[in-house]
Amino acid sequence: MQNEEKKTDSKSGSSKWYLGSAAALLLLKGKSLLALLKFGKFGGALISMAITVGTYAIIYPWGFAVGFVLLLFVHELGHVLAAKRKGLPVSAPLFIPFLGALITMKRQPLDAQTEAYVAMGGPLLGTVGAMAVYAGAYATDSPLLYALAYVGFFLNLINLLPIHPLDGGRISTAVTRWLWLVGLLGGIVVVVYLKSFLFFLIWAFFAYDLYKKYVKRNKGEVKVQSLLLKPLVNVQHLYEQGYPLPGPEHTRRLSFNTYSDLEGQQYVTVYMESLDVEQTLLLPQQCLVQHVWLNGVEHIPTPDAYQLKLLCEMDYIPFENDKYYEVPTSSRWKFGIGYLGLALFLMGMMYVVHQHIGDVRL
Numbered sequence: 001m002q003n004e005e006k007k008t009d010s011k012s013g014s015s016k017w018y019l020g021s022a023a024a025l026l027l028l029k030g031k032s033l034l035a036l037l038k039f040g041k042f043g044g045a046l047i048s049m050a051i052t053v054g055t056y057a058i059i060y061p062w063g064f065a066v067g068f069v070l071l072l073f074v075h076e077l078g079h080v081l082a083a084k085r086k087g088l089p090v091s092a093p094l095f096i097p098f099l100g101a102l103i104t105m106k107r108q109p110l111d112a113q114t115e116a117y118v119a120m121g122g123p124l125l126g127t128v129g130a131m132a133v134y135a136g137a138y139a140t141d142s143p144l145l146y147a148l149a150y151v152g153f154f155l156n157l158i159n160l161l162p163i164h165p166l167d168g169g170r171i172s173t174a175v176t177r178w179l180w181l182v183g184l185l186g187g188i189v190v191v192v193y194l195k196s197f198l199f200f201l202i203w204a205f206f207a208y209d210l211y212k213k214y215v216k217r218n219k220g221e222v223k224v225q226s227l228l229l230k231p232l233v234n235v236q237h238l239y240e241q242g243y244p245l246p247g248p249e250h251t252r253r254l255s256f257n258t259y260s261d262l263e264g265q266q267y268v269t270v271y272m273e274s275l276d277v278e279q280t281l282l283l284p285q286q287c288l289v290q291h292v293w294l295n296g297v298e299h300i301p302t303p304d305a306y307q308l309k310l311l312c313e314m315d316y317i318p319f320e321n322d323k324y325y326e327v328p329t330s331s332r333w334k335f336g337i338g339y340l341g342l343a344l345f346l347m348g349m350m351y352v353v354h355q356h357i358g359d360v361r362l
Contacts, residue, residue: 045092049073055097066150067133072101075126075156079103082121086114099198108285110264112325116174116335119167123342126156128350134353143357150353157346160339163187163206168339174327175336180210213320224290229277229312231270232300236277239306246274246297246308254312256292258283268292270312279310287316 049069056065076093080103083090095101109115130152137145160168162183169351172179187203235245255271269280270292291314298309327335 007094017215038220045094048095049093052095052097052101061144063144064148067144068151069095069101071126071129071133071148071152071155073320075102075159077123078102078121078125079118079122080121081125082118086117088114088118107265110324111327113327113331113335114172116171119170120335120338122167123156123159123346126152126159127342127346130156130349137353138357139347146353146357150350150357153346153353157343157350158190160343160346161187161190163203164209165206166202166231169206171335171339173325174338175332177325182207184210224315226319227284227314228317229268229270229281229292229310229314231281231310231312233275233277233279233308233310234305234307235275235277235308245299248299250294250297254292254293254294256289258289260286268314270310272310275308277310286319286321288319290315290317 053062053065053069053107056068060068072095073093080093083103083105086109088107088109091104093101093103105118109118130149133145133152134149136142137149160171162168162172162179164170164180169180169183172183186202186209187199187206191200191203235243238245244299255273256268257271258266258268260266264286266283266286267280268283268289269278272294273276293315294310294312294314296311298311300307300309
């Protein structure tokens with residue numbers, strides 16, 4: 001009898017927990033949090049994974065904490081594999097306690113079809129991972145594995161909501177952007193159902209982004225944005241000659257040239273004639289460069305060379321390429337059927353697992 005009560009308590013706690021976990025997934029792509037966990041390409045992934053497991057283990061059983069983090073890892077691995085297939089360089093997965101996991105693409109997709117392909121990889125492989133856990137639960141009749149399978153299916157399903165930056169919002173770009181309107185309206189229902197402040201923040205940012213993209217743009221309101229570039233240049237030859245190097249507070253306007261390669265990737269070359277410096281930098285997105293300013297210099301003497309880090313601020317206007325969303329009709333149907341089919345499958349598996357959980361309690 002005591003064992004049954006323990007199982008019931010464990011299942012009940014896990015069932016309540018998955019709702020909170022949904023919010024964790026909502027910040028899965030929060031790029032601004034990367035700076036907190038930069039320990040190297042693979043070291044950061046392992047350290048952040050260990051920290052996340054330890055944090056969850058304070059509240060939940062170790063087995064559940066480890067299983068949940070592994071499910072997140074499998075989901076992110078799906079994105080990594082899909083991006084590699086498309087030739088897009090990506091970072092290793094990083095884990096953030098109670099916020100989820102994330103990867104970043106070092107070069108953005110050049111069309112909606114590629115964006116959707118990379119986005120689809122996460123929930124596809126994540127579903128495979130959840131199915132493996134379900135198979136283990138079915139074979140062993142383990143309440144812990146059933147709870148993990150349910151959480152896995154739920155998290156992959158909630159991530160299919162057509163809301164940026166969730167995977168569903170990115171897949172929608174290759175199906176129809178009208179799905180964003182479904183996400184905008186349906187997101188309100190999900191916010192009320194989950195009672196999640198984090199999900200509300202994601203929905204609010206998504207709504208504001210749509211406003212900027214389709215309302216302000218139609219009104220002709222264009223906002224100049226800024227990007228900080230930090231090229232590192234070797235000035236050892238100038239240092240040895242006693243050439244006067246610019247101080248930390250040195251500011252000036254820099255000459256620049258910008259171009260795109262055949263794949264549509266944009267670069268900017270900045271020039272500092274006084275030092276005979278020419279640096280070409282990769283831009284994260286297509287944009288119209290307005291100005292480049294030098295707002296300071298960091299001196300970095302090393303045993304091998306004397307280097308300067310130029311703190312360059314680039315003013316630009318994002319370039320919205322309407323051709324980005326041009327996807328062949330056949331591809332739209334494929335993504336649409338795959339998107340809907342995966343969502344229905346996940347809902348069906350949640351129902352099946354829920355029935356198993358009920359049977360175990362009885």
